[in-house]
Amino acid sequence: MSLLPSRERILLGPGPSMTSPRVMRALSTPTVSHLDPQMLALLDDVRARLLRTFGAGEGSFACAVSGTGTSGMETTVANLVEPGTRVLVVVTGYFGDRLAQMCERYGAVVTRLNVEWGRACRPNDLDAALTKTPADLVAIVHAETSTGVLNPVQELAAIARAHHALVLVDAVTSFGGHPLKVGAWGIDAAYSCTQKCLGGPSGLAPVVFGPRALERRTACRSFYFDLGLLEDYWLRRKYHHTMSSTLVYALYEALSVVEEEGLEARWARHEHNHRAFIDQLAKRGLSVLPPDGERLWTLNAVRVPDGINDAAVRAHLLEQSNIEIGAGLGPLAGKIWRVGLMGESSDTRYLALLMQGLEHACAAQGHQLGGA
Numbered sequence: 001m002s003l004l005p006s007r008e009r010i011l012l013g014p015g016p017s018m019t020s021p022r023v024m025r026a027l028s029t030p031t032v033s034h035l036d037p038q039m040l041a042l043l044d045d046v047r048a049r050l051l052r053t054f055g056a057g058e059g060s061f062a063c064a065v066s067g068t069g070t071s072g073m074e075t076t077v078a079n080l081v082e083p084g085t086r087v088l089v090v091v092t093g094y095f096g097d098r099l100a101q102m103c104e105r106y107g108a109v110v111t112r113l114n115v116e117w118g119r120a121c122r123p124n125d126l127d128a129a130l131t132k133t134p135a136d137l138v139a140i141v142h143a144e145t146s147t148g149v150l151n152p153v154q155e156l157a158a159i160a161r162a163h164h165a166l167v168l169v170d171a172v173t174s175f176g177g178h179p180l181k182v183g184a185w186g187i188d189a190a191y192s193c194t195q196k197c198l199g200g201p202s203g204l205a206p207v208v209f210g211p212r213a214l215e216r217r218t219a220c221r222s223f224y225f226d227l228g229l230l231e232d233y234w235l236r237r238k239y240h241h242t243m244s245s246t247l248v249y250a251l252y253e254a255l256s257v258v259e260e261e262g263l264e265a266r267w268a269r270h271e272h273n274h275r276a277f278i279d280q281l282a283k284r285g286l287s288v289l290p291p292d293g294e295r296l297w298t299l300n301a302v303r304v305p306d307g308i309n310d311a312a313v314r315a316h317l318l319e320q321s322n323i324e325i326g327a328g329l330g331p332l333a334g335k336i337w338r339v340g341l342m343g344e345s346s347d348t349r350y351l352a353l354l355m356q357g358l359e360h361a362c363a364a365q366g367h368q369l370g371g372a
């Protein structure tokens with residue numbers, strides 16, 4: 001018996017989201033080598049699409065790193081941080097903490113600006129922290145997937161720049177789902193993934209470096225993530241590693257789908273479906289963790305009602321409704337469900353199935369969701 005899944009799961013967790021049917025078809029395109037002329041043409045096209053989708057400014061370099069979002073994180077850190085670099089990391093949850101750990105591993109002197117889990121960083125707090133402890137680099141998670149919080153990156157980047165720091169942004173859960181304008185907002189480097197708002201499989205990490213970051217790059221201690229070696233491959237066609245043509249096809253198709261929908265329309269779809277979900281939750285007496293104005297459209301941190309066993313509801317949803325949602329991380333374990341409405345998964349049809357499934361799962365524990 002084959003162990004391959006035979007049925008498409010409805011993926012409404014923190015990622016991966018559902019893979020777009022067009023991307024699934026692209027994945028079966030014949031393999032070519034990493035230096036095949038057809039591959040090289042694709043790389044140029046993907047690079048141009050990434051620059052547009054990131055909203056990168058003149059003189060920027062974008063590419064896709066082999067690996068998941070964490071490899072994008074490591075590429076930006078490995079090329080901007082060296083022993084002694086002063087980094088201020090805005091920590092609003094699990095992934096801000098990962099970013100701080102990564103900077104520490106590369107020898108940075110890290111200052112953490114810790115924010116209560118479930119809240120966004122206030123611009124004045126960053127200003128005060130940088131006045132007290134100047135930094136060469138400020139690192140911020142745009143969309144904190146562990147808490148469902150959207151950080152005001154545009155304002156935070158302006159403050160970091162006023163303090164003469166480079167700005168590094170984690171856009172893993174925002175790229176393609178929330179407005180992000182790397183060049184216009186003064187972001188010097190950013191990274192993302194393919195398996196959330198882009199509707200692809202995991203395996204590549206889009207990264208972008210603006211002109212200030214390219215100029216201030218450090219001597220990279222990683223071979224795999226060395227920006228100079230990646231530029232050698234993407235721009236000068238020099239072998240670095242055997243990049244997967246299959247994953248490049250998937251990214252090419254995913255970015256084509258994004259551009260055909262239009263970025264503004266895509267952001268509006270994510271916002272619309274998030275608001276519809278919040279309304280549906282409210283009708284059932286449920287709410288999300290972050291206050292209005294600090295909420296992600298792409299990832300909703302739903303409070304688990306008192307008396308409900310979080311894991312039993314997730315298991316019921318998976319087994320009875322074929323729907324995956326995520327658990328809380330760290331201090332939020334058992335307290336929230338993480339519901340992703342990202343990329344292909346941001347769709348009213350899936351929302352309706354989820355609400356029905358949640359009602360059944362809670363009823364199985366003797367809990368009727370109020371007023372539904």
Ligand SMILES: Cc1ncc(COP(=O)(O)O)c(C=O)c1O
Nearest residue numbers: 068069070095143145172173193
């Ligand atoms: C905000 C954020 N940063 C980084 C990552 C790491 O990405 P990956 O799991 O693709 O390595 C994640 C994954 O969920 C994330 O949500």
